[in-house]
Amino acid sequence: MEYDAIILGGGPAGYSAAIRLGQNGKKALMIEADKVGGECLNYGCIPSKAIIEMADAMMYLKEMPGVTYSAAIDMKKWQEWKWGMINKLTSGVEKLVTAYGGEVIKGKGEIESNSSIRVNNETFSARNLVIATGSSPVRIKGIEEVLYNKEILDIDHIPKSLIIIGGGYIGVELGTAFAKLGSEVTIVEMMPNILPGTDADLTRYVERRMTTLGIKIYVGAKVESVSKGNGFRVSLTNGNVLSSELVVMTVGRQPNTQGFGLEKINPQMDGRFIKTDRRKMTSVDNVYAIGDVSGQPMLAHKAFYDAGIAADNISGKKAEVDYKAMPFVIYSDPEIAITGEKSEKFASVPVATNGRAVGMNYNQGVFRVYVDNDYVVKGGAFVAPRASELISEVSFAVEAGLTSKDLGLTIHPHPTLSEGVKEAAEATYGKSLHYKSSH
Numbered sequence: 001m002e003y004d005a006i007i008l009g010g011g012p013a014g015y016s017a018a019i020r021l022g023q024n025g026k027k028a029l030m031i032e033a034d035k036v037g038g039e040c041l042n043y044g045c046i047p048s049k050a051i052i053e054m055a056d057a058m059m060y061l062k063e064m065p066g067v068t069y070s071a072a073i074d075m076k077k078w079q080e081w082k083w084g085m086i087n088k089l090t091s092g093v094e095k096l097v098t099a100y101g102g103e104v105i106k107g108k109g110e111i112e113s114n115s116s117i118r119v120n121n122e123t124f125s126a127r128n129l130v131i132a133t134g135s136s137p138v139r140i141k142g143i144e145e146v147l148y149n150k151e152i153l154d155i156d157h158i159p160k161s162l163i164i165i166g167g168g169y170i171g172v173e174l175g176t177a178f179a180k181l182g183s184e185v186t187i188v189e190m191m192p193n194i195l196p197g198t199d200a201d202l203t204r205y206v207e208r209r210m211t212t213l214g215i216k217i218y219v220g221a222k223v224e225s226v227s228k229g230n231g232f233r234v235s236l237t238n239g240n241v242l243s244s245e246l247v248v249m250t251v252g253r254q255p256n257t258q259g260f261g262l263e264k265i266n267p268q269m270d271g272r273f274i275k276t277d278r279r280k281m282t283s284v285d286n287v288y289a290i291g292d293v294s295g296q297p298m299l300a301h302k303a304f305y306d307a308g309i310a311a312d313n314i315s316g317k318k319a320e321v322d323y324k325a326m327p328f329v330i331y332s333d334p335e336i337a338i339t340g341e342k343s344e345k346f347a348s349v350p351v352a353t354n355g356r357a358v359g360m361n362y363n364q365g366v367f368r369v370y371v372d373n374d375y376v377v378k379g380g381a382f383v384a385p386r387a388s389e390l391i392s393e394v395s396f397a398v399e400a401g402l403t404s405k406d407l408g409l410t411i412h413p414h415p416t417l418s419e420g421v422k423e424a425a426e427a428t429y430g431k432s433l434h435y436k437s438s439h
Helices: 012-023 039-045 043-065 075-099 169-180 200-210 299-316 355-359 387-400 405-406 419-427
Strands: 005-008 028-032 103-106 112-114 114-120 122-126 130-132 135-137 161-165 184-189 216-219 222-227 231-236 241-244 246-249 251-257 285-287 328-329 335-342 345-350 366-371 377-384
Touching: 005 114, 005 122, 012 028, 012 039, 012 299, 039 043, 039 075, 039 169, 043 075, 114 377, 135 200, 161 169, 161 231, 161 241, 169 184, 169 200, 169 328, 184 241, 200 216, 200 377, 231 246, 251 328, 285 299, 328 387, 335 366, 335 387, 345 419, 355 419, 366 405, 366 419, 377 387, 377 405, 377 419, 387 405, 387 419, 405 419
Parallel strands: 005 028, 005 130, 028 103, 130 285, 161 184, 161 246, 184 216
Antiparallel strands: 112 114, 114 122, 135 251, 222 231, 231 241, 328 335, 335 377, 345 366, 366 377
């Protein structure tokens, strides 16, 4: 059988492409070497947020005034629940692929040409190939036996102490969660600040919170070596030596471009990524690349979006990417959510003015909306509880070309965190109801 497309990889990009192609009436074959759902569903996005949710729930009660609370954690039972939950999601995704007429093969696929892939000693042909091989953690030569996101999220106990090498979003998220669960956490970051690339006036709320949780943060610090004996010893280039039960490496991710025959079709590269045009097509005819392997930002929702663009083009529709409002979320405490672009004209409203947040015992953070001179919404940045659930309203405003007055005149239910979006929008034209700017 010749397929309309063979998709190499069954993560967010791959399975989304298979589903979208099926919805367009096209026949897709998806090949996955490990587990359907890829890194995100099995070893990253979903399990990390599950452990963060547990940690947040426990700390919420511990810090609530007037509440005396203690809890015991059985991580083995929690892991059983976690994998049960993940397996339901991944099996559901696989069923969706087949429900739309797609096929799934488990095995290591290898490209033979721009129209064929070999897997399990059998060659399959298609009119198009879609490369959706994702990304994997960056590993530093000479530093062995440390854990990565996959292993730390699968542990059977809460470690007494934990050193995290890398203070980016993964390190901050995991470090905050394990500190809340009782670990002594130390974060080592080579750059001058944690969460490099994110504005310091946003990250200061997170760093302040991490300090109150007892997390030790070393910035401008480079790891020289890691040795394992009775626990781990981490030696820094400044002479400091740190000790812990476990060490986790979170220094970034890199696209998966090796080990599946990419050199046989030799597409043009953009650094370590496969270069694509706005249709997500590579320099090789009828070969597409989507998700992490095709460029920054390496985010699951970007992979979903890429998949739809590629599927439409394979299906004969004309579609091009437009990352106008690509939200980025850090599941820290408080959460940071950013979308769109910054502009010189903006307004910020403190989280402490939001009645729902204060009633939840949160008073740190900010709601910010960026506009142009005509008050058209250009972007937003929130540091707030559940910021991840609030940012899409601003993304929609950016995509739709709405003004801050459109947001301000939209009735939001009270009391809700979403009122912070409305108040920040109102503040851009000086009409915030519960906050008077000093400007």
